[in-house]
Amino acid sequence: MSKCADIIIIGGGIIGNATAYYLAKKGCSVIVLEKSDHMGNGGSSRNGGGVRQSGRDKRELPLAMYGIKHLWPHLSEELGMDVEYYQHGNLRLGKTEDHLNILRKLADNASSLGLDVQMVDGKEAKSICPYLSDEVVGASWCKTDGHANPMLATLAYYRSARALGVRFITGEEVVSIRKIKGKARQVITSEGSYEAETIILSAGYDSRKLAATVGIDIPVNQALLEVLVTEAQPPMFYQMLGTAMADFYGHQSTHGSFVFGGASGYEGVNKDDGTPVTSSLTASCICRGIMKYFPCLSEAKIVRTWAGWIDACADHVPVISRVEEVPGLILGCGFSGHGFGIAPTAGTLLSQIAVGEDPVLDVSAFRYDRFKAKI
Amino acid sequence: MSKRNDRSRELKEFMQEPDDGLIICRCEEVTKGEIRKAVHEGMFTLTEIRRFLRSGMGLCQGQTCGNLVKRIVAKELGVSPLELEPAPSRAPMRPIEMKVLGNERREE
Numbered sequence: 001m002s003k004c005a006d007i008i009i010i011g012g013g014i015i016g017n018a019t020a021y022y023l024a025k026k027g028c029s030v031i032v033l034e035k036s037d038h039m040g041n042g043g044s045s046r047n048g049g050g051v052r053q054s055g056r057d058k059r060e061l062p063l064a065m066y067g068i069k070h071l072w073p074h075l076s077e078e079l080g081m082d083v084e085y086y087q088h089g090n091l092r093l094g095k096t097e098d099h100l101n102i103l104r105k106l107a108d109n110a111s112s113l114g115l116d117v118q119m120v121d122g123k124e125a126k127s128i129c130p131y132l133s134d135e136v137v138g139a140s141w142c143k144t145d146g147h148a149n150p151m152l153a154t155l156a157y158y159r160s161a162r163a164l165g166v167r168f169i170t171g172e173e174v175v176s177i178r179k180i181k182g183k184a185r186q187v188i189t190s191e192g193s194y195e196a197e198t199i200i201l202s203a204g205y206d207s208r209k210l211a212a213t214v215g216i217d218i219p220v221n222q223a224l225l226e227v228l229v230t231e232a233q234p235p236m237f238y239q240m241l242g243t244a245m246a247d248f249y250g251h252q253s254t255h256g257s258f259v260f261g262g263a264s265g266y267e268g269v270n271k272d273d274g275t276p277v278t279s280s281l282t283a284s285c286i287c288r289g290i291m292k293y294f295p296c297l298s299e300a301k302i303v304r305t306w307a308g309w310i311d312a313c314a315d316h317v318p319v320i321s322r323v324e325e326v327p328g329l330i331l332g333c334g335f336s337g338h339g340f341g342i343a344p345t346a347g348t349l350l351s352q353i354a355v356g357e358d359p360v361l362d363v364s365a366f367r368y369d370r371f372k373a374k375i
Numbered sequence: 376m377s378k379r380n381d382r383s384r385e386l387k388e389f390m391q392e393p394d395d396g397l398i399i400c401r402c403e404e405v406t407k408g409e410i411r412k413a414v415h416e417g418m419f420t421l422t423e424i425r426r427f428l429r430s431g432m433g434l435c436q437g438q439t440c441g442n443l444v445k446r447i448v449a450k451e452l453g454v455s456p457l458e459l460e461p462a463p464s465r466a467p468m469r470p471i472e473m474k475v476l477g478n479e480r481r482e483e
Contacts, residue, residue: 037460038420039382039423151426155423155427162382167383168383170382283476284478298473298474302473303434306465
């Protein structure tokens with residue numbers, strides 16, 4: 001099989017898979033190289049599944065709004081399988097006046113950017129989600145937000161791209177990108193090399209060390225988050241949930257289980273054996289957070305917990321950009337833990353940049369060289 | 376250990392088999408036919424099968440069906456079951472109520 005293609009994508013997460021899918025639809029030949037044995041084995045299949053606009057940075061918000069308007073509503077149909085997308089709104093809950101002040105600030109911020117986010121009192125919040133604790137005194141409410149199943153969405157893009165002829169290779173670790181005649185051209189792996197006109201780097205945190213092989217630094221840190229899932233419960237509600245204090249976030253899935261992410265505060269010092277490892281403190285801590293807001297879930301059994309890494313960019317906004325010093329290289333990384341909801345948009349934009357079309361949204365805020373010193 | 380795995384390699388043509396309706400994962404009610412079909416749609420590892428179909432994600436966490444799923448996937452791929460890594464086990468070992476799991480902090 002040929003080791004040449006129009007485009008090589010490094011990283012088979014949802015960003016790489018979505019980009020591969022949209023490129024294949026444009027008629028490009030594409031190779032996707034993934035280090036792990038499994039497609040989408042990083043943050044793509046470990047996140048909380050939020051498809052949110054509220055709470056986003058103003059630079060990122062247009063990407064979220066575009067996806068929710070144009071891509072998510074028909075994604076299941078487009079990819080030929082249910083990605084379990086629900087648009088039942090996002091409630092961010094508060095129990096004290098301090099909480100409400102935080103929520104008001106977030107809501108005002110979102111409203112100033114043209115997003116419909118309202119403050120509701122405890123009674124209204126309960127009319128939206130009757131299972132809430134009586135202690136909830138208010139919430140911010142964005143009715144166009146929602147959630148989807150990250151594992152299915154990631155694999156659905158992979159499955160469709162593969163059916164369109166994209167070549168995927170797992171267990172293939174890229175070690176460097178090599179320039180030929182001043183242009184990014186070769187992708188060197190531990191066992192060989194591949195060549196393409198254009199190289200898209202969407203390898204999460206590993207993007208940093210790979211970009212460094214052509215002299216580019218992207219300021220990202222690796223950060224760990226944990227998630228837990230309950231046994232199936234009867235259908236209760238399908239809003240995406242969060243709290244003012246970020247005690248937890250999550251939702252009920254199609255299957256009936258609740259998926260909740262959260263943190264104990266010790267994530268920075270969890271054990272590191274090469275894969276993301278959960279701490280014995282965290283799931284318990286998330287449970288206590290959940291029960292404060294949803295006492296009715298205290299009997300629900302936890303069946304699984306897991307951890308995942310995010311690539312936290314210095315300003316918590318992704319890099320979606322060509323690289324001037326390295327023609328032929330495109331960066332799609334630094335999604336900072338909220339990339340899932342904007343992945344369909346990011347894939348669309350990256351595919352447009354790769355074939356030289358004008359991207360459907362302005363991506364100048366996501367340049368790789370936007371980071372300036374404070375003095 | 377990572378092994379190079381070309382997802383475009385040719386598998387034998389997918390043919391329906393008479394026992395495709397057999398339930399393999401009882402917790403999540405996943406059939407043999409669904410597992411076989413998922414392999415042909417590109418899910419080449421047990422972790423991918425689990426994420427795609429939910430097999431092994433139910434109350435028993437795959438303790439009942441893990442080996443059966445492995446055998447079916449290996450046969451579709453034409454490899455030995457020994458070559459397939461099991462999907463990772465996740466804490467807790469047994470399902471546990473939130474109020475119990477969350478009850479470990481001592482009063483200060």
